[in-house]
Amino acid sequence: MRHWFLGALCVAAVASTAPVHAEDTPSSVKELDAVAHWLTARKASKCTERCFVLSKLELGGSVETGTLTFQLTGTALAEHAVAVPLFGPPNKVRLEGVTDGDKPAAVGFEGDHYFVMTRGGEGGRFTVKGTLHLEGDRALSIPGPLNVLDAHLEKGRVVEGARLSGLTASTIHFDSGKAEEGASAPVFQLSRAIRVQRETSFEYRLVLRSGADLGVVRLPLTLGEKVIDVVGSTGWKVEANDLVLPTAGKNATFTITGTLADAHKTLLPDARSPYEWWLVESDAEHRVTAKNDEGSAAQLDAAESPIPRTQPTARLFLAKKGQHLAVSVQTPGRRGVARSGDPRAPPHRRPHRAWRPRRRRDLRVREQRPRSPAGGARRPADLPGHGRPRRAHHAAGPGAR
Helix, strand or coil, X not given: CHHHHHHHHHHHHHHHHCCCCCCCCHHHHHHXXXXXXXXXXHHHCCCCCCCEEEEEEEEEEECCCCEEEEXXXXXXXXXXXXXXXXXXXXXXXXXXXXEECCXXXXXXXXXXXXEEEECCCHHHEEEEEEXXXXXXXXXXXXXXXXXXXXXXXXXXXXXXXXXXXXXXXXXXXXXXXXXXCCCCCCEEEEEEEEEECCCCEEEEEEEEECCCCCCEEEEECCCCXXXXXXXXXXXXXXXXXXXXXXXXXXXXXXXXXXXXXXXXXXXXXXXXXXXXXXXEEECCCCEEEEECCCCECEEECHHHCCCCCCCCCCEEEEEECCCEEEEXXXXXXXXXXXXXXXXXXCCCCCCCCCCCCCCCCCCCCCCCCCECCCCCECCHHHCCCCCCCCCCXXXXXXXCC
């Protein structure tokens, strides 16, 4: 194909430089110009999307030592060299002896993954081999898209499974699977703090210890938590209603923060935790009520909380297995009337308005007009003290008119 391309290019060059004779037909000249234009456009175009296919990634070696071998096979779909993504992150994974078709490969990194520049061999097929060393977290991020992942490890395992398919922007985790003799029982200690303010937030402290590698830990989000940040984990993610926490080694401590959509909750301890600390606090605009019934968590001194307090209204509860705590929140409204977010609370009613006399138009006190027995109103002149003085009535006698 390349020989044909060069031959056609030469023909186009000769046709463009040779003088046009009278006997040359216009149609033949136009055809040669069209071929030259097509060759120029084809030579200048570069692939920018779907330029490769990653068929399979095979992993070997020992997780216990942190040294693994890899072999990536795929196909390049462009005539020029393309950047094929490998894995990462570069600050946690170190590559050595990378080859492309038994020749040293050009390897670099961009963002959170390594890449190799290759144009493939016959048919664009390529095979990239090498060794990787895991440093720190025993995890490997794979940008993909990768069709198949096969792990044939001598010691250890892939937590997600030895054979995976359809990986895109995924992270796999490794576990050595070896427990030391006389190792202590695993420790799962969870403390929770719920802070009710204009926005209800939470803070969890999770302490893990085990005689073997912890691997990947899942924490159920049963209260509808929206996780914002996790201190102590770089590859955390939320899957369905679980917080996935990759760990490295036998000890781990996490601080999980986020928000809650609703503060009216019933707290239950995790099944793996023998007991939990629950810190509940609110600001001056909210009032938190904890229902104290049979089976409720016991209230203790807030100074013993493993999570620092931020409000003077903080209360600390110790919940053992099988115990619970029902929490409700009330927001004081105007005129001292409490408004509760509990749907079972009675509706808000307008307070009784005290009687207040109507405003007088003037400060003079008007006298009520007395009415005549017949029901007609008497004239002001007929009332005492109004108009002219009344005449004295004398009995009728001689000379009376």
